[in-house]
Amino acid sequence: MEEKPQIKTGLFGGSFNPIHTGHLALANYLCEYGGLEEVWFLVTPQNPFKQNETLLDDHLRLKMVEAAVAGYPRFRASDFEFQLPRPSYTIHTLDKLAECYPDREFHLIIGADNWQAFDRWRSPEEIIRRHHILVYPRQGYPLEDTASLPPHVRVVQTPLIEISSTFIRKGIREGKDLRYFLHPEVFRIIQEKGLYR
Ligand code: ATP
Numbered sequence: 037m038e039e040k041p042q043i044k045t046g047l048f049g050g051s052f053n054p055i056h057t058g059h060l061a062l063a064n065y066l067c068e069y070g071g072l073e074e075v076w077f078l079v080t081p082q083n084p085f086k087q088n089e090t091l092l093d094d095h096l097r098l099k100m101v102e103a104a105v106a107g108y109p110r111f112r113a114s115d116f117e118f119q120l121p122r123p124s125y126t127i128h129t130l131d132k133l134a135e136c137y138p139d140r141e142f143h144l145i146i147g148a149d150n151w152q153a154f155d156r157w158r159s160p161e162e163i164i165r166r167h168h169i170l171v172y173p174r175q176g177y178p179l180e181d182t183a184s185l186p187p188h189v190r191v192v193q194t195p196l197i198e199i200s201s202t203f204i205r206k207g208i209r210e211g212k213d214l215r216y217f218l219h220p221e222v223f224r225i226i227q228e229k230g231l232y233r
Pocket of ligand 1: 049050051052053058059062146147150197198199200201202203
């Protein structure tokens with residue numbers, strides 16, 4: 037019997053505090069132009085060893101991601117890391133995902149900023165050997181000659197949309213109306229619950 041090809045699934049991990057249009061437009065581009073069939077937004081839970089006062093509750097951040105991805109069938113909000121021992125290193129999360137979803141080929145989505153520091157991550161060789169990596173440009177981090185990249189690593193020249201959650205949180209605290217930087221449903225949740233004030 038012919039085997040079905042694995043579903044090319046991008047993994048976009050982050051605290052998403054909150055998820056913004058920069059995250060969404062990037063993932064949207066990778067689906068429509070970057071060869072990915074789906075992108076999963078992997079919400080990183082609180083690290084019990086790192087106190088961060090500005091970080092909202094895990095389920096609230098997940099709720100905003102769920103609201104943002106509803107309606108676009110290529111996106112999924114994932115709480116996969118909520119069930120793993122914390123903090124979960126990328127290699128561990130990727131291995132677990134591959135074990136749980138053998139019908140999928142996972143592509144770790146990372147910015148050029150993180151790619152530059154990738155050799156300092158835990159088990160970088162194993163990540164590259166066992167999984168795929170998709171690198172996208174970030175302002176101020178020129179990408180090396182793509183011909184010199186190891187197999188399993190590829191670059192997609194996505195447009196730069198330099199919005200950050202830090203900017204959003206600060207703006208909201210200052211009373212700015214930043215609705216066009218956020219998915220309308222995310223904006224609504226933030227307003228309704230008075231988040232980041
Ligand atoms: P913060 O300002 O709180 O640090 P952030 O906006 O960088 O947050 P994260 O939740 O950390 O958001 O983002 C998840 C991942 O997306 C990170 O790897 C981050 O580098 C990347 N990222 C954040 N903003 C953008 C953007 N505008 N375009 C592309 N990638 C982004």
